[in-house]
Amino acid sequence: MIRSAFASFVITAVLLVLVVGIVLVPIALSLPDPLAVLDTFVFGPFRNPRHTGNIVEMATPAMMCGLAVAVMFRAGMFNLGVEGAFFLGGLATVATVLLVPLPAFAMAPVGILVGAVVGSSVCAVPGYLRARYEASELVSSLMLNFAALFIGLFVVNYFLRDPAAGAMVSFRIPAEAKLPKLIAGTRIHLGTLVALAACGLGAVYLFMSRAGFEARIVGSNPSFAAHLGLPIRSILLRSQVIGGLIAAGAGGIEMLGLYQRFSWQSLPGNGWTGVVVAILARDNPILLIPAALFLSYLQVGGDLIARNFDVPSEAVGLIQALVLVVVTAQAIMRNPRLIRLVTGKKPAAGQAQDTKAVEGSVA
Amino acid sequence: MTDFDLASLITFIPAILRVTTPILLAALGVLISERAGVLNIGVEGMMLTGAFAGVVVSAATGSASLGFLAALIAGGLLGALLSFAVHVLKSDLILSGIALNMAAAAGTTLLLFMLTGDKGMSGSLSSKVLPHLTVPVIAGIPVLGTLLSGHHILTYAAFLAVPGVGLFLMRTPMGLRLRAVGENPESAAIAGINVRRVQIGALVTSGVFAGAAGAFLSMGYVSWFSQNMSAGRGFIALAAEVMGHGSASGTMFASLLLGLAEAASIALQGAGLPSELMQTVPYLVPVIALVVHARRRQRQLARA
Structure with a gap:
């Protein structure tokens, strides 16, 4: 149980970094000094x-x-x-x-x-x-x-x-x-x-x-x-x-x-x-x-x-939207291969899940 | 408001049809998705993106039709994207729809800024609008001419799409399969229907309708794109579909009722009533209608 919670944490963290990168890198590359943009975004808040x-x-x-x-x-x-x-x-x-x-x-x-x-x-x-x-x-x-x-x-x-x-x-x-x-x-x-x-x-x-x-x-x-x-x-x-x-x-x-x-x-x-x-x-x-x-x-x-x-702060809205999709993505979060990769062990089969089927989530 | 005679009522009808058009187009899209069991909450964002694509592409090509086509394609692509999130990534349907709305609001603003240097409006782009149609012969007849002629081409398209969607859903094998998937996906799968393919198709079609609704906003209702211009109309369309009991004609009448509420709120603002309060009307009417609808359903269930 602790291992699977750990796996979920690691997968989420990696996903978040990927998502931020996917949105931010193209925007940074469209500007004259991409490295300065990335540097300001990542470290600026702590300076x-x-x-x-x-x-x-x-x-x-x-x-x-x-x-x-x-x-x-x-x-x-x-x-x-x-x-x-x-x-x-x-x-x-x-x-x-x-x-x-x-x-x-x-x-x-x-x-x-x-x-x-x-x-x-x-x-x-x-x-x-x-x-x-x-x-x-x-x-x-x-x-x-x-x-x-x-x-x-x-x-x-x-x-x-x-x-x-x-x-x-x-x-x-x-x-x-x-x-x-x-x-x-x-x-x-x-x-x-x-x-x-x-x-x-x-x-x-x-x-x-x-x-x-x-x-x-x-x-x-x-x-x-x-x-x-x-x-x-x-x-x-x-x-x-x-x-x-x-x-x-x-x-x-x-x-x-x-x-x-x-x-x-x-x-x-x-x-x-x-x-x-x-x-x-x-x-x-x-x-x-x-x-x-x-x-x-x-x-x-x-x-x-x-x-x-010269870039609107709306880029963050795109990041938020992607976060919403990927952290609810069962195919990623519950992917047995990914979980095995992180924990180095086979996950217990038939874990209690609160997954919502596509059909079931329509209120 | 006492001088509201018959003649001014008749001139009021084109205004109702104008505000009903985007709601109806989007609501038909919602209807198709809902009957396939994949309620499209992203319709708001798809509309916004359609409106954006229409303006940008028509300005770039100088062709209103190409702009319209781009709006349809943009909507369809977002429908495919939503179904990718739901069917491939296995994300939650409602949350993915919300994400799509957030991404569309942010993405259109970002792209608008990159293209024009302006975050709020596309004023610097010389985009094209789709035409209004004059129906020959009928246009000359006094009352009938006002009712049936001189509307925007997409207004005609929206109302003609109502029997189209209705017949498709109720009278074609593909419509039957679609409803079967929405009603009970497991049984549909056992009967040999490819559930996933039907739902993908429904979401893409739903997106195309939303794209058309967006094109109406930026290439008819007004002739520019502005930040968040869909202003909750996609959500109103969602309400129209729920009020319409899942049928195309019901969705049309619900859309007309909500269009009437919006047109009335615009007219009453002109009459000097506080505009902010009038603007709540199109959002309160669906809530009331939902309750009326739900009460009737409860009573029917109680009787059964």
């Missing part, structure tokens, strides 16, 4: 403490969005509302600290709490519709992401907009509401500790609590769960409410941790990053931490080459 700090800052929402996705995917729910929940959570948090008169100490906690509850609707509504009416949570969550975006822009434009600012952004977030910075010279804030704690709690929930165990049974074998007499509907709904709360809370933390004003004009993409993080971490809350750090490292590298060379 300057501020950039290294950027990795941790970016990993913070990625961890929490990944956790939200993992909690829902573990329950078998393909709910993609994390993107919209993150956006709406950030907005509702800013709206709360701007519009509600609160004592300074309560601003951040109350703001984030309200943001989490309001934003979680983007995951909870599809969850309810699935649990109650068996309407596809996949489609309705995709739709509600866009609905959340436009409702959010409406609120910004009509209630929070600072007429003195040139663009459509909110008033300044009051300084008392901001999360304290942890490390001088970087923008790493208290939210990072919250995210780490959330991943720890997520592991306790999924692997050590009764509720998490039930959710995993429903996710891995719904008919067995039905046979046990588990309350499947409420378990499904609960998983998606928890996922929504985490994702939306992450949006609020992101706003109070890093932003001066609410300035998102479109969906920020953190939710999709969360999907990649969760898949890379195999829906394991503890592994979310390295997975999020790794993807953020790529993002910082991409931003650095975008800033220093």
Whole structure:
């Protein structure tokens, strides 16, 4: 078992290096100084403490969005509302600290709490519709992401907009509401500790609590769960409410941790990053931490080459997409020859697998 | 909005057909993939890539038809790529579709920048558009002329494709095989059907439809490519297919309903209502329709 986990780790690591190379090398070769591009991408994030700090800052929402996705995917729910929940959570948090008169100490906690509850609707509504009416949570969550975006822009434009600012952004977030910075010279804030704690709690929930165990049974074998007499509907709904709360809370933390004003004009993409993080971490809350750090490292590298060379940082989007495909590729990850190559031993036949057949994965 | 008389309703119909076209084309693509058991979530990215390929190739060759052909090929190739991920690499279908959407959004932006030096828009490329058709005789008739003539060529293609896809699925041996694969792949395989080949074909065809939908966006709806211009229409198409109960005509009516919602939201923005709230309408209608559809199905199951 340890050997096969090791094999999976090695194969994943090699794949990640290959994927980064496949995307980056052609782009670098199209530029005048390919070696400098690669050097900046790979080592640049560690040359300057501020950039290294950027990795941790970016990993913070990625961890929490990944956790939200993992909690829902573990329950078998393909709910993609994390993107919209993150956006709406950030907005509702800013709206709360701007519009509600609160004592300074309560601003951040109350703001984030309200943001989490309001934003979680983007995951909870599809969850309810699935649990109650068996309407596809996949489609309705995709739709509600866009609905959340436009409702959010409406609120910004009509209630929070600072007429003195040139663009459509909110008033300044009051300084008392901001999360304290942890490390001088970087923008790493208290939210990072919250995210780490959330991943720890997520592991306790999924692997050590009764509720998490039930959710995993429903996710891995719904008919067995039905046979046990588990309350499947409420378990499904609960998983998606928890996922929504985490994702939306992450949006609020992101706003109070890093932003001066609410300035998102479109969906920020953190939710999709969360999907990649969760898949890379195999829906394991503890592994979310390295997975999020790794993807953020790529993002910082991409931003650095975008800033220093004439290339858009979108290259990182291509890397993320490839990561998503290759780490779920059973033909690679479960390839007996590869596993034998890594462990030097024949893998045990008939291992318990949570493989999803092509036909079975259509919700 | 009180002066909404019959005449303005009739002039509203071309607007509905215009916004329905990309949804319907993409939804037919989704339908074919779904009936083969390989729901194509990547339709959004395939549309975007089709729109991009149409603009770039028509600008390079000076030919709108070649641009359109390129859009179809781009969509088809992405369909083949998705089925490579699913059938050869054995990756998860839904996640591969999501990956395809991410890659298309990033890839088109990257290529646009490399070609034009601009990340947002293809304004510097002099791309071509596909024509609008005037139907002789009918064009002269007052009401009927507005309804049936003067639409974009792909609008006609989309609506003509509805009976085409319907007949293909329900009345041809190949359509029967495709549905058999979607219904029960194991039994289909036992009956001697090559499941993998049918699913690959379905995904490629689905991609071609999505490519056509994309070509409409950049070579008809507007005459340029802009970053993420598909703006969730592929996901709306997904909803249209689900609402359409898996039939071609149902998919068409669902697409029309969603097109109506989008056209109405555009018209109401012009009437001074908050545009942001109106923009939510095309995304909320599918959710409501899905619930209505699901409730009816539940009741049918309860009765059975």
